[in-house]
Amino acid sequence: MERKLEENLISRKKETESSWISGTKKVKPKSKKTNNNFWVIFGFMAPALLIYGVFVIYSIVMTFYYSLFEWTGIDDNLIFAGIQNYITLIQDGVFWTSVKNNFLLVAASLITQLPLGLIMALLLFSPIKGMRFFRSIYFMPFLMSTVAIGILFVYIFDGNFGIVNQILGSIGLDSLQRSWLGNEVTAIWAVIATISWQFAPFYMILFRAAIVGIPEELYEAAEIDGANSRKKFFNITLPLLMPTIVTSSILSIIGSLKYFDLIYVMTGGGPNNATELMATYMYEQTFTNFNMGYGSSISFSMFIIAFMVIAVILIVDQRRKGVN
Amino acid sequence: MLKGIKKIPLYMLAIILLVFTGVPFLIMVNTSFKGQLEFMTSPWSLPKTFSFDNYLLLFESDFFRYFLNSVIVTVISVVLVILLSAMASYPLAKMKFKLNKPLFILFLIGMMIPIHTTLIPIFRLTQQLGLYDSIWALIGPYVAFALPVSIIIYTQFLKELPKELEESAKMDGCGPFRLFWKILFPLLKPATATVAIYNFIHIWNEFIFALVLTNSPKNGTLPIGLREFYGEFSVNVPGIMAALSLASLPLLLVYLFAQERVVQGLSAGSVKG
Numbered sequence: 001m002e003r004k005l006e007e008n009l010i011s012r013k014k015e016t017e018s019s020w021i022s023g024t025k026k027v028k029p030k031s032k033k034t035n036n037n038f039w040v041i042f043g044f045m046a047p048a049l050l051i052y053g054v055f056v057i058y059s060i061v062m063t064f065y066y067s068l069f070e071w072t073g074i075d076d077n078l079i080f081a082g083i084q085n086y087i088t089l090i091q092d093g094v095f096w097t098s099v100k101n102n103f104l105l106v107a108a109s110l111i112t113q114l115p116l117g118l119i120m121a122l123l124l125f126s127p128i129k130g131m132r133f134f135r136s137i138y139f140m141p142f143l144m145s146t147v148a149i150g151i152l153f154v155y156i157f158d159g160n161f162g163i164v165n166q167i168l169g170s171i172g173l174d175s176l177q178r179s180w181l182g183n184e185v186t187a188i189w190a191v192i193a194t195i196s197w198q199f200a201p202f203y204m205i206l207f208r209a210a211i212v213g214i215p216e217e218l219y220e221a222a223e224i225d226g227a228n229s230r231k232k233f234f235n236i237t238l239p240l241l242m243p244t245i246v247t248s249s250i251l252s253i254i255g256s257l258k259y260f261d262l263i264y265v266m267t268g269g270g271p272n273n274a275t276e277l278m279a280t281y282m283y284e285q286t287f288t289n290f291n292m293g294y295g296s297s298i299s300f301s302m303f304i305i306a307f308m309v310i311a312v313i314l315i316v317d318q319r320r321k322g323v324n
Numbered sequence: 325m326l327k328g329i330k331k332i333p334l335y336m337l338a339i340i341l342l343v344f345t346g347v348p349f350l351i352m353v354n355t356s357f358k359g360q361l362e363f364m365t366s367p368w369s370l371p372k373t374f375s376f377d378n379y380l381l382l383f384e385s386d387f388f389r390y391f392l393n394s395v396i397v398t399v400i401s402v403v404l405v406i407l408l409s410a411m412a413s414y415p416l417a418k419m420k421f422k423l424n425k426p427l428f429i430l431f432l433i434g435m436m437i438p439i440h441t442t443l444i445p446i447f448r449l450t451q452q453l454g455l456y457d458s459i460w461a462l463i464g465p466y467v468a469f470a471l472p473v474s475i476i477i478y479t480q481f482l483k484e485l486p487k488e489l490e491e492s493a494k495m496d497g498c499g500p501f502r503l504f505w506k507i508l509f510p511l512l513k514p515a516t517a518t519v520a521i522y523n524f525i526h527i528w529n530e531f532i533f534a535l536v537l538t539n540s541p542k543n544g545t546l547p548i549g550l551r552e553f554y555g556e557f558s559v560n561v562p563g564i565m566a567a568l569s570l571a572s573l574p575l576l577l578v579y580l581f582a583q584e585r586v587v588q589g590l591s592a593g594s595v596k597g
Contacts, residue, residue: 040500041415045427048412048471054449055468056434059442066444073444120341126334134338136583137346142590143575144349145529147547148568151554152352155561161367163351201345202590209591258438261531265551279440279532286444287536296444303441310436 060303066296073292085297095298098269098276099305101188105195105277106256106309112196114248117203118241122233124208142201150265153194157181184274187267191275195262199255203248210244211237246317250310257306278302356566363562378566386541387567390549393459397545398527401466405474405523406516408467413478414504418490428479434472439465443536450537459545461537466527474519481515482508521582521589525575546571 067085069078089095120138124131141149156163159179168176180190218236227235260279263269269276269284278298286295355363356378358371382388415421416428446465447456455461485508493503509516531547538544541552553567579586 037419037421041419041421043501044411044415044504048408048475049427051408051464051468052431052434052471055446055465056437056442057430059445059449060437062445062448063441066448073448119337123334123338123341126331126338128331128334128338134342136579137342139579139587140349140576141345143525143579143586144572145531145547145550145575147529147531147550148572149348151550151564152348152568154554155565156348156351161364163368166368197344197348205587205591208587254436254438258440260440261547264531264535265554279438282440282443283532283536292444299441299444302438306436306438 063296063299063303066293067300069293069296071293072290073286073295074290078293081293085294086301088294089297089301094273094276094281095278095301097273098278098281101275102257102259102277102305104188105192105259106253108192109195109199109252109256110249112192113199113203113252114245116196116200117248118207120200120204121207121211122237124204125211138204139201141198144198146198146261147265149194149198150262153190153197154181154266157190181267182271184271187271188275191263191266194266195259198262199252203252206244206248207241210241214240246313250313253309253313254306257302257309278305352565352572353569355562356569358562360560360562367561378563379570381563382567382570385553387549387553387570389542390544390546391571393544394528394546397459397462397466398524401463401470401527402520402523404463404467405470406519409471409474409519410478410509410512410516411504412471413475413482414508416475417479417482428475431472431475434469435476439469440532443532446533447536456537457539457543459538459543462530462533462545465533465537466530470523470527473522477519477522478512478515481512485511517585518589521578521586524578525586525590528575 066078068080068082070081070084071078124135124138128134144152155161157180159165159177159182162180164180165177168174178186180186214237218240219232222232222236258279259277260283263275263277263280264283267275269280279302282295282298282302285291285298351368354370355367357374357376359375359377362372412431416424442465450456450461453461489507489511490503493507498507529547530545534545534548538548541549544552550564550567550571553564557563
């Protein structure tokens, strides 16, 4: 891979050089400089390109390659299967459950994390005392490792001594007590609540950074015109936050489509695939059932789905900009 | 007076959110100081006496091996990311060449793809390289996936540096590599701090590569260790809470001492999303 990249770089460079030289005659000394330039650029970029090329680009290509084989992953016995894995995948109910759950997660993340983050960020600019303290605590969930969060919330949602059940009991809602993660209906919502807890602070800091960037004069001018705080929010803050909202949505959607850690720790995709996501299903097929070829086809489908979703967002965003 | 009353809903909202974000931490730390029996009888009350027994137990377990592995992997990866991404950003930000834009976009794409798409080939590659089940297997993927964000941060910063700096250095006969390391890199300190913090947090907490590329307990990182503990001692809830608290401590300490930087660092990666 390294060599390929090098060759590619060199050949491209040669092309540009030769065309340049044939174009004008006087450039001999300059062409030497271009040549020097190439080695400088190459020297600076080669290490990063090598690592990136091997672990990201080569790997994506190889995922597609492996997805065309039947392969346990234990030995080197790859049997070419064409698109058989994809045909199986399309008929695989569990895969569609995982896709559905992934999109549920996307939707739930968008409607919980972003507004929650925005409310927190706005609160940070309101005239209340001890803001630094509030901000410090608000942000903490995002620093904890996902595995630690997963384990912590397994105990919080526990059916016997979990604090969720304790609170329900103490306010007389005993009938609602249950093993939240053991129940096929509630498990996904418990997980979504946990994910919102983890990521809302992240969007808080994004919105905070954006609000800081809004010029104070705008609010002053609005005040002179007699705008109340609600008007100020809807006519100044919100429109100016639009780019951040788009960025945050993209991050949230990408994040939700590749979610893995928390589900793996909290439910393992269960009970009965109720919380299965594409990534957990891929992991299960690949490293538990040793269907590496099939796992690769799930992997590659994830890549395609994520790619399409991002493309749609970017196109919609371009349109929106065009309209304005 | 009227103003004070107006603020009450604000305070209420602020406090509700404080409970929402803070209580799980309180539960974790609170439980970690309890005995197992005390936890069974009253799981969510304050501990009668603060005992550090659970933490002492961690010293006897493998906890610090995991901890040490995490430190080694994180430090080496972050240093490599800083060096590689700072270098790669220099031509991208300061030089004109045909492949400039395509290469930058190539790195940008890395931010958008699900890392799991690369998991199987990297697993295979790691085996072929003979690195499987060692902490060294983790450094390559960690560095590779940290490059996009880091390169974006560095190029943005580099573009803002005045051109005269380079020009005067070149006049003095300074070669491009010396120019970069001696003159530009020291000026990049704020960007380097951002890159370091951003990647420190993500690599410290990374889970799936560590899960797939290492196997034996002695080679796991902290997130793997936590999961092992959880599997082994799931009955000893206070013990696990002590492990969770201790594992979260380094990041919380960094946050405590460099709050602004951490917050800035984490939002930096998304500026250009």
